[in-house]
Amino acid sequence: MxxxxxxxxxxxxxxxxxxxxxxxxxxxxxxxxxxxxxxxxxxxxxxxxxxxxxxxxxxxxxxxxxxxxxxxxxxxxxxxxxxxxxxxxxxxxxxxxxxxxxxxxxxxxxxxxxxxxxxxxxxxxxxxxxxxxxxxxxxxxxxxxxxxxxxxxxxxxxxxxxxxxxxxxxxxxxxxxxxxxxxxxxxxxxxxxxxxxxxxxxxxxxxxxxxxxxxxVPVDTDPTDDPARFPVQYVIRPQTAEHPDYRGYAGQIASGVLRVGDEVSVLPSGRTSTVTGLDMLGRAVDTAWAPQSVTVTLADDLDISRGDLLAPAASAPAVTQDVEATVCHVADRPLTAGQRVLLKHTTRTVKAIVKEIPSRLTLDDLSQHPAPGELAANDIGRVRIRTAEPLALDAYADSRRTGSFLLIDPSDGTTLTAGMAGTAFAAQAAKDTAADDEGWDF
The missing domain is CATH 3.40.50.300 (P-loop containing nucleotide triphosphate hydrolases)
Structure with missing residues (x-):
């Protein structure tokens, strides 16, 4: 039209x-x-x-x-x-x-x-x-x-x-x-x-x-308001005669702006490098911003793979294996404490254990039902999760893109839960329970 x-x-x-x-x-x-x-x-x-x-x-x-x-x-x-x-x-x-x-x-x-x-x-x-x-x-x-x-x-x-x-x-x-x-x-x-x-x-x-x-209604259209976050989707190694040493990192900018010359941290490793090039739609650019898809080249030959996150060295998110979050359970099968899951955050998927479900939200009066033991379909509650590998996770209040994640059933790939990292309502004291199954003992 x-x-x-x-x-x-x-x-x-x-x-x-x-x-x-x-x-x-x-x-x-x-x-x-x-x-x-x-x-x-x-x-x-x-x-x-x-x-x-x-x-x-x-x-x-x-x-x-x-x-x-x-x-x-x-x-x-x-x-x-x-x-x-x-x-x-x-x-x-x-x-x-x-x-x-x-x-x-x-x-x-x-x-x-x-x-x-x-x-x-x-x-x-x-x-x-x-x-x-x-x-x-x-x-x-x-x-x-x-x-x-x-x-x-x-x-x-x-x-x-x-x-x-x-x-x-x-x-x-x-x-x-x-x-x-x-x-x-x-x-x-x-x-x-x-x-x-x-x-x-x-x-x-x-x-x-x-x-x-x-x-x-005002819409925030300024890409410079938030720190840059670039989840690596895949690594490009064409190995052509013209570019025998080319190594590019492709993906979509989740937030903020990337510029040639920026110093960035590669997370979760913490190694740093400098952006030497940005390729978009087959042409070189000096600047790119969310939600554009680009290929980034760095000054140093670092070990970077799918799931790593590039962020400004001065404002990189925290790296952790202990995640506390508010979740909405979306699967028909319940989510239980001690359950083994996969946690998908941006382009990174890691093994994880639901360590504890401290509370479930009662929506009629916003009260907390303590230690419910499980979350059923459509329940909103708090969870504490331990991941097998470290994650570069923002608080959801700071970034809806890099502060959110999914919990997935490792047996069949079913999405179980949508999560929002950080404290969205009053949290209780943390408890740590051991996971003793072989292959999940972390």
Whole structure:
């Protein structure tokens, strides 16, 4: 579409929607796409045909995102639906996440890279347990901006006191989680009130529409704000007649800026060298920044392989084998203390043991359930992990890319847990338990 072509250099906002079942997340996303003219004619025709087949007089805009057959049959969102659209002011990647409590792990997936989370609330029901759960996940994932969309205002006669009470309760709860700011917007996704166009039914509201806020919310686009982090993906040794001694390290810059002449540390070994070259798309450059993919050459012939991390010598992350983290357990099988796992951090995968599960978070009052013994699917809790090899790990609060990791079942490769390194809520005193199985004794 023309707006996409015109905005190739416009800023990009990644955002996720979340809320309880039937709060209208998919309808909101469909309304955004429809009213911003980001829906192709054949897509709209397909939705109209599907809606008529279900006996509906008007197009069900939720079908623009509920693409799985099971979702359409049940009328709920099951998987994370990603959509791209653009306006003259900004480009967007949105993730429509499920509302069922059993799919909280899907919200973690959708919000893990989001810069903004839209949490929907049914104006008739107010803040419910799942609302608090989604707010807590957004806070733990350090999503910078949170929007409270109080939906279905048409079903409460567009009453300002209803909106004000919900906004006050949610804002207070979000503040207790450490969310710095909440933007509350009263909407009707079905009728289109305050989604793209201002509502004629709520003249008492003077704030932005959802789209206006999405277009104007600040997005951190300065790559120099964070220290450089470059996980090595693979080593390039062409061994050609022209370059018999060439050794390059290829990968994607996770954060910050790399420049020719920078002194860098190779982690976890701690050896240092100087960047002598940056190759990008077959040409030499002096500077590269996140998230560009480059090949780095160094002044010294060091032992570097996949999984190593290049970082500025003056601001390198700590290297450790003891990891304390907040995790969201995503597998159906539980995570237990003493369990042998693989820990995947950027391009590095190492053996590890879950030494202890100190606590599980109770989302209704943010209390800690001590020593739960295990984490079940969708549980959020604290873990202490010992790795077989050292890791260069940032705190998640400092870097969402290099402060996150996955725990994987070594027997079949199943992803078990999504982790965020560092203290996200009150930690307890560490305990160290021995692992005595051969091959895992570290």
């Amino acid at each position: 023309s707006t996409v072509v015109e905005n190739e250099t416009a800023s990009l906002l990644r955002f996720a929607t979340a809320g309880s079942v039937d709060d209208g997340k998919s309808t909101l996303v469909g309304r955004l796409l429809h009213d911003s003219k980001s829906v192709l004619a054949d897509q709209l025709e397909a939705v109209e045909r599907a809606s008529l087949g279900r006996g509906q007089d008007a197009p069900d805009l939720a079908l623009l995102t509920d693409g799985l057959r099971a979702e359409r049959e049940q009328g709920i969102t099951i998987d994370v639906a990603y959509r791209y659209f653009a306006t003259p002011r900004r480009r967007f990647i949105l993730a429509d996440t499920p509302g069922h409590v059993q799919y909280t792990r899907n919200m973690v997936t959708g919000a893990s890279t989001a810069e903004l989370a839209v949490v929907l609330v049914d104006a008739r029901n107010g803040v419910v347990e799942q609302t608090r759960r989604h707010a807590a996940v957004a806070a733990l994932l350090r999503v910078p901006h949170v929007v409270l969309a109080v939906n279905k205002m048409d079903l409460v006669d567009y009453a300002e006191p209803v909106f004000a009470a919900i906004a006050e309760e949610f804002t207070a709860y979000a503040a207790s989680l450490g969310v710095p700011e909440v933007t509350a917007i009263p909407i009707s996704a079905l009728a289109g009130d305050n989604v793209v166009s201002p509502s004629a039914h709520m003249d008492w509201y003077g704030g932005p529409t959802v789209l206006e806020h999405l277009e104007t």
